Amino acid sequence: MKITLDKNIFLNALNQAGGIVERKHTMPILAHILLQIKDHSLMMSSTDLDISLVETFPVTVEEGGKVALPAHLLNEIVRKLPDQPVYLTRSNGQVVLECGASKFNISCLNGDDFPAIGNGDSYAFKFTMKAWELRYLIDKTKFAMSMEETRYNLNGICLHVTESKGDVVLRAAATDSHRLACAQVQVPEGAESMPSIILSRKTVLELSKFLEKHEGDIQVALSGFQACFKAGDSFMSSRLIDGTFPDYERLIPYDNQKVVVADKKHFLEAVERVSLISFDKMRPIKLNIHDNRIDISAPSSEFGSAKESVDAQYSAEPLDIGFNGRYLMDLSHISSEGQVEIRLQDSATAALITDVGDDASLTILMPMRV
């Protein structure tokens, strides 16, 4: 193998591969990435056996071949290289990397030992959707994924097709059992009978990065256990979480009558300031909502107490409700501008939170008894 690469394209690909390859391994090959020449392109594969990524990009090829190189070491080397072309040559069981005046001899493994990665062509269910739609679904929900390892079925985002106000939609939902976020887009053509799937946390985070790089169309292929997202010659495939996502639809309190609308930025900033005073890592805060105002306060702690008022539109009878301040602040992941609408019932039941003007996503937040 003998090739010339652009340093920045190379580094970019290595960065994403670094997110997938685990640092510690019992199988050395899994700490490596596979470089493989196909026509005039380099296919760079990385895998942790659950998630696999293949990025393809053009390089200058003098001689083909394949080789496995240590992922993290390569990443660190390329990161420090000057902005000049990178030459890779295989010789005597090592790979020589040259760039400017630097030269590295890097030990490598045989590329044939690298696990085979399926590209999803054989999967039964296929459809195409826009990359921005998939990004929208992920970005509006990923903050609510559970971190609790024992509830593996909540450690990710559920994608499923459902009906909403007469339309068939593709919906994403995530919950950590304290809150729930969902977002939906028009169902892509051919996806109407898509089975419900759960993408793991790591998949979601890596897919999010993948989608930043690949705009345009994404071909989605699903089998019973795997999902594959393909953009041109590059693709990411992942094992699905084998579990059922809770039936959350009935939890959404569409009937909440008390509606408060406030400027999202002002409101969340006030929440952030007030919660600074609380010693609890959960940052409990209290909202006292009355006559076009929200009084935000934090219960007194050893450091003192805090209060702040923001303007709002509210005409129902006054209401006190407590929330985890962190969860409120997480609402900024959906959007940080515009107006936020909070629909409430009483201080003990779930609140329905949406951005005014965005009908396609919502958050449900359980109150905290402060």
Added chain:
Amino acid sequence: MTIRLLDPTTINRIAAGEVVERPASAVKELVENALDAGSTQIDITIRDGGQSLIVVRDNGSGMSRDDLELAVERHATSKLPDDDLMNISTMGFRGEALPSIGSVSRLSLTSHDVTTNQAWILSVEGGQKHDVIPANLTKGTIVEVRDLFFATPARLKFLRTPKTEQGHIVDVVTKIALANPTVGFSLRDETRQLFDYAPADSLKDRLADVLGADFVQNALGIEGARDYAHVSGYVGLPTLHRSTNQHQYLFVNGRPVQDKLLGGAVRAAYADLVARDRHPMLVLSLTLPTDYLDVNVHPAKTEVRFQDTQLIRNLIVSTVRQHLTQVSHLTSTTIHQAAMDAIQLFEPRGEHRRPSSFVHMTTEHNHSHGGHHGTPKGFTTYAPQKAFETMGAHVLEARRVFSEPDPMDIMLNDDTSIGYLGRAVAQVYETYIVSQTETDMIITDQHAAHERLTYEKMKRQLSDHGVVKQSLLIPEIVEVTEPQREALLELRTELETLGLTIDAFGLTSIQIKELPSLLAGVDAKALLQDIADQLTHMSPTLTLQEKVYEICAELSCKGSIKAGRKLSVPEMNQLLRDMEITPFSGQCNHGRPTYIKLRKADIEKLFGRT
């Protein structure tokens, strides 16, 4: 095969299997009989771990000729006057011990009858009773058991080595001796006296005999009562701990017991003071009216049942905890002693010669002064300075970090509020604070100490502000057994004050509706399951409390100053003052001591200044 009634000897042998499990159980039965007879001195002799011979001699009330004959009959006892099993105040009552022992050994009973002033002897061999004949004895009873289990070879085969069996006997008699401090006990085997405890005036005196002076010095007497129950005894400081719970002696109405409930209560009382795998030393004696208690659970009577387990548990936990709070800033003197010993036992340059003792050294030193000049021989091998180096107190090091006293410090020094941890002098290795009082030099581990301070502060805040509860969007459903479900629902209010709101869900499930916000990210299902599993033997609410405190401990560990942080003298002084007023500051959250004390007098001794 036809069904027939077993003959009495066989019945007795079967019963013996339960009552007399090993020589130690025979000893226990016999000693308890002696106690029930009102003896004040009980002497025990054993041979071959009790297998070939057990002799128990007492000075109790003795038996008449007729009683002797009856004593070896099954279910014959002098101890249940009204046949009232609800009201058992004697050690024995089942009337099984003597016939059982008699059926599996060569037993002889010699007893002096006070009323007729005559003594009689009765022997039983493998269940075969011989005639009662006159004997020579002026007081009490002597029970002699020879060749135990000769009639039941199967049991004989399962006996451990004489040494092991002897250990069990020592253990049994020790427990009884602790429960009855006013009675004298002695135990000897074929070669030597194993112990001889003179009748003591109080439990404390007996404790010194049995558990050693260390324990008495580092234990504190406790006493508490709730409704009808009363608890007293001695509990060790949290920093005095052992690897097994062997040194936890629990008595109920004078009866040594091994009880999960009591063990759990002890663990609860020492929660967050002693590491999980260490066990505090203590002697607890519980007294309660006999009708609130069932001792007739097991023939060996090591288990008891309480009518109101919650009350007993709360009594023990609160009494022990309350007393510990008062002294909890202290660390065990054994630790201070160990530190001193470490210096004294230092072996220079790997020579395997222990400096015998300092007294010896000083005499040699003095002697050499009288004799000849030059370095005394003993003195070169014994190098306390060297020992100090290995202790880590490099003089140079200390000087480097020593801060010049500043006005603030002087202000603090003049303060009369300086307590037993003294005035900070220096920090060594940026980890240990060295301070001094008039009589002691104290070394404090800054991280361990500060961790405890932060932790106690957090606990205080939790109890002041209440627990913040996070409602669950999707209630957790946990399957439990039906009794567990009932018990959990009964505890609903208690759990709710700790932040866990539960509700019935179907016939065999519980749903969790709210969790303490601190426990976000904790596996709620597993937590409730743990609580349910603890229902039977210890307070289940403790599981939850423990979990909350565990999180606090984790947070406080992160929120504390670390080893390696340089402290100024005022900072060090502040830490020491805070420790003096904070409960449980004598040990960190993991049960390690936070400070050790070296007495000035001991240090002077090291340098031969006394």
